[in-house]
Amino acid sequence: MSTAASFAVTVAAPDTLAASGSFTFATAAAALAACRKHLQRGDATLDLAGIAEADSAGLAVLLALAGDARRRGGALRIVRAPESLRALAQLAEVDGLLGFA
Numbered sequence: 001m002s003t004a005a006s007f008a009v010t011v012a013a014p015d016t017l018a019a020s021g022s023f024t025f026a027t028a029a030a031a032l033a034a035c036r037k038h039l040q041r042g043d044a045t046l047d048l049a050g051i052a053e054a055d056s057a058g059l060a061v062l063l064a065l066a067g068d069a070r071r072r073g074g075a076l077r078i079v080r081a082p083e084s085l086r087a088l089a090q091l092a093e094v095d096g097l098l099g100f101a
Helices: 028-038 056-071 083-091
Strands: 007-013 016-023 044-054 076-079
Touching: 007 028, 016 028, 016 056, 028 056, 044 056, 044 083, 056 076, 056 083
Parallel strands: 016 044, 044 076
Antiparallel strands: 007 016
């Protein structure tokens, strides 16, 4: 039995989103669209505590969202990111572009 990868985002507080599920190639397009729908202002926080798995496509989504925030004159703060995602960002030498807290 296979389970389809899923991603969900909820508004946890003003300018704060909570993400859950998979942050992978299978969900990247939907994740980017869902986050962009809610992140329309400069500064925002993205809580990744509910992320069960992530890959380079999830990392690409974070980079796109961080770039969006910078273009709006703000910053994206990423909290409770899985250690595997932090390690991937460091390996790709893009961790300095992301607002990991």
